Amino acid sequence: MKIAIFHELPFGGARDVVYYFGEGFTQNKIIVDLYYVSSKKDEREASFFRKIYFFKFVPQKWSGNNWKTRLYKDSIELYNLKNLHKKIAKKINANNYDFVLVNGSQYVEAPFILKHLSTFKIFYCHDPNYRIIYEKVLQLENINLNSIKKTYEKINRNFRKFLDKTNFKRADLIIANSFFAKKIIKKTYAKDSTVLYPGVDINFFSPKNVNKDIDIFYIGSHQRIDDFELLKRTLSTLPKNIVTKKIMYEDGWIADKKVILDYYRRSKLVVCLAFNEPFGLVAIEAMACGVPVIAVNEGGYKETVINDKTGYLVNRNPKELAHKINELLNDFNKLNKLSRNARKHTVKNWNWSLKSRLLSEFLKKIKK
Template identity: 30%
Template sequence: MRIAIYHNLPSGGAKRALQELVKGLGPRHHVDVFTLSSADHGFADLRPYVNGHQVMDFQPLPLFRSPWGRLNQLMRMADLLRLQQLTRRLAQTLEQGDYDVAFVQPCQFEVSPSLLSRLQTVPTVYFCQEPLRRVYEPMPARPYNQPRNSWRRRLDRLDPLPGLYHLLLKQADRHNVRQADRVLVNSHFVRRAVDRIYGVEAHVSYLGVDVRQFRPLGLAREKMVLSVGSLTPLKGFDFLIRSLARLPAADRPRLAIASNFQNPPERDYLHQLAAELDVELALLGNVSDQRLVELYNQAQVTVYAPVREPFGLVALESMACGTPVIAVREGGTQETVLHDQTGLLVRRDEREFAEALARLLSNPAQAREYGQAGREHVVRHWSWSRAVSTLEGHLEMAIQSRLQPLGAPQPLHESR
């Protein structure tokens, strides 16, 4: 196949997953990448594995500082219009490039890229890592987001710009998703959300783990538990701090959080919360892949409590390293962690989470048993070769759907 890939991804799990998929597609297909200058190209670099890599110039407009910050919604709306113009030009390029299919990734500004609604002759497959959560879901409350005085609260209620920006973003997102020939998701949890929000039938195409990189190293376990993810409210790190605070001080391990992205207000909030509750906290930024593998191997347990996490690659990486996982029983973690086999799944209850953590910390033999089972489970069921093979099937079906007469039955394809 001649495959055109489009992305505007920052560093993080989605970019890492795309790199692994490209590694598998590259040797068997002609793959060209089209991306924007605003994406992170150094992290999980795609260039060594593709035939062509074209970067189009785009940077978001600069934002105003106080007291003009309310005008920033206008700048964000202008960015949406600029992206629509850019993807219109890109669609023309792709349609002249004799591509069999376009594999489209989320955009850090649009979420579902407007390229999906611009392409007319090239079949499109959109990998929806998650819906536009900040529009469709309530966000966790944070003290730093609350207006400090009554006049600001009144202005917030009267200001029409945030609502208008979210309305435009939501309308464009729904339209773009519905234009894709085939929508892929990373879990059955996200598949149900896509059906509910967009009214679109999505197909589960599970991701994988590089078990050669994420592996047991035989390092000594430290009095430390690890969590991984961007420093944002949806990752639930405050819940972990409060859960750890319920353990006796003498038994309480250090909490290390590895993050490629750290939101400064969230970072300060977590530091303050940990200090108030006497929880030793280490916030680690710019963690290399090698260092991340070492951290998984040094931790006694990986603790994971994101809010309705779409997939939960962290759990699989930890299990691949032979480290058990304690996770909140929500979202995609229910599809990756085997309860009482590779780790423990509990309700979002601080007392229950603390009890589960105390159980494993006090029983190293059981923790090792869970870790060994987790490694075996990931090697057997979560390889990238399986993920790439599933993706190839979906790309081929998107091509065939354009070739078949209208109304002709299409073949069924299972993701696992």
């Protein structure tokens, strides 16, 4: 079997999953080529794919106030991206693949390429929908804008919703990364999907006997969707001597997984606070390293974290979160027990070699 993988994902968990796909397919004797759109090459992919096709696309940066740049991004830039996808699809169509595994776009979620591929196309949804236009917490009534900006934003979001749904419906088959995502896909697009979980490399993400000098480890961003404010409110109620390590997307993503691994191993616990996170790779990476996870009781976290066994699931409440953090940091035996459970649970249920085999078998079954 020969397949192509397409993505234009930002650095982060979803992009890492794509590389796990490549490695897993190769191990299961599937020929796999990568086509990806990015502002710069990612040198990590070389060992995962037979052939790699890189297409450079550099979006203009916009951080507010410059209306000309914003208008360009919402019109000409999207048009240029659509034409680039048409070009990529033509190349893929000419290479006679059995399938194309299409991943989400950081620019439009369901990418334009879905409209132009004649090869059987499977859309793997890392996010179940275009969250900035569908997620309740990001709706316009929750954002402080003047009437002109709010009107523009409303028109733009409706246009992007149209693009997203138009592209999405062109997928021949849809894979969700969790049952939570499956539910959202059905609600948003009225489409059925098959759940195939991603996993984690349990040989790389593993415990090590090192000094645990970080009490709380957090990976996220300042964006509303990651709810960093919840962590800030929680920390304000905790003892000042608690050591917290934060990796924020705005400070530059750390592509070197060895650096992230070192932080996991040095941490006593990891907190995961994003609103309706569809899966949450950070949680299973942490648990694979034997680090208990305290996550909000919603989204995909409910499918990965076992309450009071591998960590805690809490309400979105700073007092409750602080209570659980204090409880673990002050009970070495409990922390140790959850740590051992987290590792065992991940090895048994979230081993990437198992997940990639299931996905490979699924594709082979479709081909028949």
